[in-house]
Amino acid sequence: MPAMAKPALRLVVGNKNYSSWSMRPWVLARQAQIAFEEVQLKFDEAGGGLRVAGIDPYSPARKVPVLLVDGEPVWDSLAICETLAELHPQKKLWPADPAARAVARSVCAEMHSGFQGMRGAMPMNLRASHPGKGRTPQSEKDVARVIEIWTSCRARFGKGGEFLFGTFSVADAFYAPVVTRFRTYAVALPAPAEAYAKAVEQLAAVREWCDAGRRETEFVLADEPYAQK
Numbered sequence: 486m487p488a489m490a491k492p493a494l495r496l497v498v499g500n501k502n503y504s505s506w507s508m509r510p511w512v513l514a515r516q517a518q519i520a521f522e523e524v525q526l527k528f529d530e531a532g533g534g535l536r537v538a539g540i541d542p543y544s545p546a547r548k549v550p551v552l553l554v555d556g557e558p559v560w561d562s563l564a565i566c567e568t569l570a571e572l573h574p575q576k577k578l579w580p581a582d583p584a585a586r587a588v589a590r591s592v593c594a595e596m597h598s599g600f601q602g603m604r605g606a607m608p609m610n611l612r613a614s615h616p617g618k619g620r621t622p623q624s625e626k627d628v629a630r631v632i633e634i635w636t637s638c639r640a641r642f643g644k645g646g647e648f649l650f651g652t653f654s655v656a657d658a659f660y661a662p663v664v665t666r667f668r669t670y671a672v673a674l675p676a677p678a679e680a681y682a683k684a685v686e687q688l689a690a691v692r693e694w695c696d697a698g699r700r701e702t703e704f705v706l707a708d709e710p711y712a713q714k
């Protein structure tokens with residue numbers, strides 16, 4: 486029987502320098518060599534507040550990222566990554582072992598719904614270098630929790646490779662923006678966490694995203710709490 490054709494994928498992302506939510510599914514798909522067409526939209530702060538210019542035809546939620554699967558929108562980075570994993574089971578984007586998979590889902594969900602202290606005080610900004618900035622009691626607590634997650638996943642499930650669950654998975658795509666934050670704000674990491682951060686930074690897809698982000702020139706005030714005035 487001929488294999489069913491895979492649906493056409495278009496991934497709509499925001500500014501690569503700033504959009505940590507967009508980075509997750511883009512890195513996942515690119516690293517897994519899942520073909521997609523990229524549409525990049527830019528953040529717009531004219532008129533106050535932050536919006537994504539031109540998003541209306543793509544997403545009912547009016548946020549990036551959004552994945553169009555044969556034209557049908559799937560929005561929110563977690564739903565997008567789940568959809569990519571479901572469409573491409575042979576890519577094994579979640580760990581095969583059920584216990585590891587349950588933890589992988591948990592650490593993704595935890596990252597997705599939490600870490601507001603770190604998000605607020607240490608926004609993703611690939612171009613910038615703000616060593617020591619963004620340390621608040623809440624962000625310190627979030628940083629400590631990230632280190633705990635990385636260390637525990639590596640120790641329990643990481644035997645088969647350099648990533649949280651051994652080989653590259655959705656969990657690594659979810660924590661890739663955090664790796665970049667730790668570099669921007671020069672967070673010192675214990676050896677196992679530092680080794681993991683280096684492995685993520687060296688992923689071809691992460692390098693490609695970060696290089697593109699650093700070449701961008703738009704300045705988004707909402708994401709620049711430490712810019713020199």
Ligand SMILES: N[C@@H](CCC(=O)N[C@@H](CS)C(=O)NCC(=O)O)C(=O)O
Nearest residue numbers: 504506535536537548549550561562
């Ligand atoms: N939970 C969503 C969050 C998406 C999100 O907040 N995206 C931001 C940019 S990184 C956005 O589009 N903001 C524009 C707006 O709020 O109008 C996800 O995981 O995709």
